[in-house]
Amino acid sequence: MRLRDKGVNCPTRCVLCNSDDDEDSYHLFFKCPSSSNIWTMFDAFQSMSGVINQGQDSAGNIFNMLQVLNAGDAALFCCTLWSIWKQRNNKVWNELTDAQRFVFDRAKTLLDDWKTAKDFCQPTSNMQRPVQYPRWQKPLEGRFKCNIDASFSKHLNRVGIRICIRDDSGSFVLARTEWISPLCDVHVGEALGLLSALEWVHLLQLGPIDFELDAKRVVDSFLSAQHDATEFGSIIHRCKTLFNLFYENSSVEFIRRQANEVAHELAKAASSSASFQILVNIPECIEHILINEML
Ligand SMILES: [Zn+2]
Incomplete structure (x- = not known):
């Protein structure tokens, strides 16, 4: 839809569900039946789904959801949004169909990999070792x-x-x-x-x-x-x-x-x-x- 607004003549139909709905970001991330199925795999999202408001755009809904999810679930929520976007692009540009279960698993894998990489890069993070404050040192002998x-x-x-x-x-x-x-x-x-x-x-x-x-x-x-x-x-x-x-x-x-x-x-x-x-x-x-x- 944003490309249309900028004068690019491209189809507006959603490639994931083929409905006549315009494929704006609200449809893609929340309304599309394909995405709705993916969200059913995410328990924390399901229990908070009441905050999704049809009258708001996707950015407003994402913001609202981030306010109510805990840090870990918010991270998975963001990874899932990314994975849905990737699913859509795979369809449009590569003519590949990502299964809905795969889309959600890809989000979880991305998050797990990121956490592992973060722990690997920060072996002395606060979680693993208490902060070491510098101590006063005695002077050298005779001083x-x-x-x-x-x-x-x-x-x-x-x-x-x-x-x-x-x-x-x-x-x-x-x-x-x-x-x-x-x-x-x-x-x-x-x-x-x-x-x-x-x-x-x-x-x-x-x-x-x-x-x-x-x-x-x-x-x-x-x-x-x-x-x-x-x-x-x-x-x-x-x-x-x-x-x-x-x-x-x-x-x-x-x-x-x-x-x-x-x-x-x-x-x-x-x-x-x-x-x-x-x-x-x-x-x-x-x-x-x-x-x-x-x-
Ligand atoms: Zn759709």
Whole structure:
């Protein structure tokens, strides 16, 4: 019918049932006796067939059906539509008659093959293996690790900064908490966290140390040679200067949030505490994480 509408002179009779009905998509997929027979093989479609509305076109009916079928049945429904379309084309273009049972089986086979291929391509999909979050790693022997995180409190108009140092056995060495007011953009606050750590840690004379934070933008800018004239850029510039001046054989690296849990938990508790604190004993709120990460 669409070809007719575009001026192509072709027969409009349905090739599957030879009725005088115009072969539009509604007829082909739902009204044609051949297709109706095919749908009788599909139980889920049968139980939902009440949603098929003669007053609507095929697109509307397909949409309605997809709303009521579960995901698996909706997939088979789509494959069956495709297989009916293929049956029709085989008749028109290849003069082949696909049996109705074959049409439905072809749809099921297509779906099964697709599922098998999908499983094969994704052997580590969520269905088969739980998501593995990155874990915090101890520093190499003789080194220290310093995790930094910032938290942002609109309510208190403050940025909390937390810095936690551990040794190569994963044991807690020292932590520092502070807050800065007023609140600023996240990347600026995270950059101030790195600056604060770099200003403090070299005074402890620990030797080689790996700084880790979960702010990718800060780490990328720190490692980049590009000049940035913004406030953020000048903080990063100051970080680079301190790092080059005081830290030998050390590093600044990005880690995912899940591996920065100690600093993150400390930072959450930040804004309510005094403006500046050095913690010599393991703070209670991170004890369980520290023990976990030492294992
Ligand atoms: Zn027909």
